[in-house]
Amino acid sequence: MAEQTTKMATRKSSSAKKAARPVVMTDLTGQTLVTLRTLNEKNPASLATYEKLGGYAQLKRLVTEKIKAPEIINQVKVSNLRGRGGAGFPTGLKWSFMPRYYDGTKYLVCNTDEGEPGTFKDRDIIRYNPHQLIEGMAIAAYTLGARVGYNYIHGEIWQDYEIFEAALAEAREAGYLGENLFGSNFSFDLYAVHGYGAYICGEETALIESIEGKKGQPRFKPPFPASYGVFGKPTNVNNTESYASIPWIMQHGGQAFADLGVPNSGGSKLFSVSGHVEKPGNYEIRMGTPFKELLEMAGGIWKGRQLKAVIPGGPSTAVMPARAIENATMDYDGLSKAGSSLGAGSMIVMDDTTCMVKTLKRLSYFFYEESCGQCTPCREGTGWVYRIIERIVDGKGKMEDLDLLTDLSNNISGRTICALGDAAATPVLSFIKHFRPEFEYYIQHGKSMVDGK
Amino acid sequence: MLSAEAIEKIEYELAKYPKDRRQAAVMSALRIVQIERGWLSKESVTDVAKYLGIPEIAAMEVASFYNMYDLQPVGQYKITVCTNISCMLRGSDEIVDHLQHTLGVGFNEVTADGKFCIKEGECMGCCGGAPLLHVNNTHMHEFLTTEKVDALLEELNKG
Numbered sequence: 243m244a245e246q247t248t249k250m251a252t253r254k255s256s257s258a259k260k261a262a263r264p265v266v267m268t269d270l271t272g273q274t275l276v277t278l279r280t281l282n283e284k285n286p287a288s289l290a291t292y293e294k295l296g297g298y299a300q301l302k303r304l305v306t307e308k309i310k311a312p313e314i315i316n317q318v319k320v321s322n323l324r325g326r327g328g329a330g331f332p333t334g335l336k337w338s339f340m341p342r343y344y345d346g347t348k349y350l351v352c353n354t355d356e357g358e359p360g361t362f363k364d365r366d367i368i369r370y371n372p373h374q375l376i377e378g379m380a381i382a383a384y385t386l387g388a389r390v391g392y393n394y395i396h397g398e399i400w401q402d403y404e405i406f407e408a409a410l411a412e413a414r415e416a417g418y419l420g421e422n423l424f425g426s427n428f429s430f431d432l433y434a435v436h437g438y439g440a441y442i443c444g445e446e447t448a449l450i451e452s453i454e455g456k457k458g459q460p461r462f463k464p465p466f467p468a469s470y471g472v473f474g475k476p477t478n479v480n481n482t483e484s485y486a487s488i489p490w491i492m493q494h495g496g497q498a499f500a501d502l503g504v505p506n507s508g509g510s511k512l513f514s515v516s517g518h519v520e521k522p523g524n525y526e527i528r529m530g531t532p533f534k535e536l537l538e539m540a541g542g543i544w545k546g547r548q549l550k551a552v553i554p555g556g557p558s559t560a561v562m563p564a565r566a567i568e569n570a571t572m573d574y575d576g577l578s579k580a581g582s583s584l585g586a587g588s589m590i591v592m593d594d595t596t597c598m599v600k601t602l603k604r605l606s607y608f609f610y611e612e613s614c615g616q617c618t619p620c621r622e623g624t625g626w627v628y629r630i631i632e633r634i635v636d637g638k639g640k641m642e643d644l645d646l647l648t649d650l651s652n653n654i655s656g657r658t659i660c661a662l663g664d665a666a667a668t669p670v671l672s673f674i675k676h677f678r679p680e681f682e683y684y685i686q687h688g689k690s691m692v693d694g695k
Numbered sequence: 696m697l698s699a700e701a702i703e704k705i706e707y708e709l710a711k712y713p714k715d716r717r718q719a720a721v722m723s724a725l726r727i728v729q730i731e732r733g734w735l736s737k738e739s740v741t742d743v744a745k746y747l748g749i750p751e752i753a754a755m756e757v758a759s760f761y762n763m764y765d766l767q768p769v770g771q772y773k774i775t776v777c778t779n780i781s782c783m784l785r786g787s788d789e790i791v792d793h794l795q796h797t798l799g800v801g802f803n804e805v806t807a808d809g810k811f812c813i814k815e816g817e818c819m820g821c822c823g824g825a826p827l828l829h830v831n832n833t834h835m836h837e838f839l840t841t842e843k844v845d846a847l848l849e850e851l852n853k854g
């Protein structure tokens with residue numbers, strides 16, 4: 243991807259005052275490069291590259307000009323940036339929950355534990371543009387008064403973890419991390435830490451437990467991390483892409499970021515496109531881009547086949563049949579109107595040869611395998627659901643199983659400590675809702691309607 | 696007893712946390728010792744716990760909770776194939792079949808020469824490169840075909 247040619251495009255922003263026309267970088271494939279600003283450069287991950295593109299200038303400006311926290315938070319609110327980790331919570335609002343005056347260490351945590359099937363965007367940020375994440379975190383730390391930060395990285399992407407650690411060393415060396423930055427009294431230390439194969443650690447309180455060296459079992463909320471986080475101290479947790487958006491927002495203003503998107507969905511966003519497309523990969527596009535355009539960027543459906551279904555935001559978002567997504571736009575409201583949600587922007591594309599029964603079996607296995615086991619409905623329910631679907635795939639299903647699956651899933655949902663319970667129920671409910679005849683056929687014939695096996 | 700190199704690496708990790716929070720380094724300490732010794736025996740977990748000054752059970756809980764720690768020997772090369780949805784849609788089953796057929800072992804079994812072990816993995820957050828696998832938790836191989844798998848095995852066999 244890094245070899246793509248650059249063209250610079252300018253776009254008039256309706257309401258940005260100072261910077262009347264923010265320069266929005268795009269590339270020839272039509273990507274809008276905000277969090278992947280360095281993508282067209284030769285050594286995208288290097289400090290020199292990032293500095294050449296104006297990197298760390300915002301951190302320096304905010305710190306040396308002593309810009310006040312409420313002013314920064316206000317820009318983030320204006321930007322309409324919503325948390326990119328999946329829940330879509332407004333980032334500016336979250337920042338305003340951190341206690342302003344607190345006698346002790348406050349922490350900043352970045353969630354790079356992406357392991358929701360179909361999600362691989364944060365990996366590209368840490369391997370192609372790590373410094374923008376570091377600058378975004380340093381700006382957040384300055385704003386929130388956090389002294390120490392951790393970036394918790396999915397253990398499976400070890401080579402990328404090492405790239406990020408190298409970037410941290412570079413940033414420290416250059417004086418962008420550490421004590422008394424730019425001669426001010428602002429100090430910030432940032433470290434990389436890692437998971438080691440547990441999806442549940444993507445949940446923020448499980449992640450905090452893991453940072454503390456424990457098994458990743460989510461905590462009851464409240465208290466929320468803003469009051470009781472890492473080592474029991476006030477902690478702000480954001481996703482990688484959320485933090486990486488901050489330097490751009492500081493440079494061009496919140497309004498310019500909001501204007502990249504549509505009402506209620508500010509900015510551009512990384513969409514991870516996987517499955518049955520010609521060119522799987524990450525595509526950074528403006529919120530509100532039509533699904534059809536994104537599919538076209540990804541080369542369309544592979545092998546000249548037809549689109550059957552899409553999971554638009556990772557398996558914790560409802561599957562959509564082709565007809566439901568074809569005219570949808572890729573933003574929070576657009577996808578929710580069309581019957582699903584944006585999640586982490588993890589678009590899993592399925593062509594007309596896909597057996598939905600077997601696909602659901604694999605997803606149910608995943609949630610069963612990754613349940614941390616604390617809550618009975620989740621632990622028992624996910625196992626039960628998986629065994630029923632396995633039974634159907636083995637040709638031993640009964641018609642009643644479909645209602646049983648629906649009932650069971652409804653009973654997991656909303657009765658658990660964390661959202662993994664709801665996430666596990668979503669594929670079951672939505673697959674059966676939209677593809678019921680396929681399930682019925684499988685039960686009646688003991689084989690798939692699609693592949694005959 | 697931990698080796699001097701392991702201790703040096705663990706100290707680097709400990710420096711990331713407050714002095715009175717040594718347990719926080721258990722994730723990386725277990726990783727470091729596993730890489731050095733090939734897998735985590737009970738003794739290895741105990742060594743880590745002792746060095747950090749935490750209860751053995753606390754270290755064991757972590758070692759058994761996270762999938763990438765190996766509490767059984769896994770041979771010289773542990774090959775973990777992601778079989779989750781995005782990989783499955785692009786043929787991970789075929790990759791698994793090919794590996795199992797070529798090496799003559801199923802999931803979680805070690806080849807007779809002690810060289811290879813195949814594991815089923817969950818999503819590695821690299822689904823754009825599907826189908827894929829990683830070797831010994833560190834080296835990712837993406838956009839796999841059966842030919843690429845053969846080439847990889849050949850290379851590892853030399854090593």
Ligand SMILES: Cc1cc2nc3c(=O)[nH]c(=O)nc-3n(C[C@H](O)[C@H](O)[C@H](O)COP(=O)(O)O)c2cc1C
Nearest residue numbers: 325326327353355356357444445446480481484661
């Ligand atoms: C089961 C589960 C898995 C999650 N996985 C991730 C993840 O991999 N990355 C992430 O950023 N957020 C994940 N989240 C959401 C986090 O709990 C949290 O909301 C998020 O990191 C906050 O950052 P944001 O507001 O910037 O999105 C997950 C939540 C649940 C319930």
Ligand code: SF4
Nearest residue numbers: 614616617620658660
């Ligand atoms: S819902 Fe499932 S994963 Fe979440 S805390 Fe309960 S048992 Fe653990």
Ligand code: FES
Nearest residue numbers: 777782818819822
């Ligand atoms: S589904 Fe295989 S890496 Fe994500």
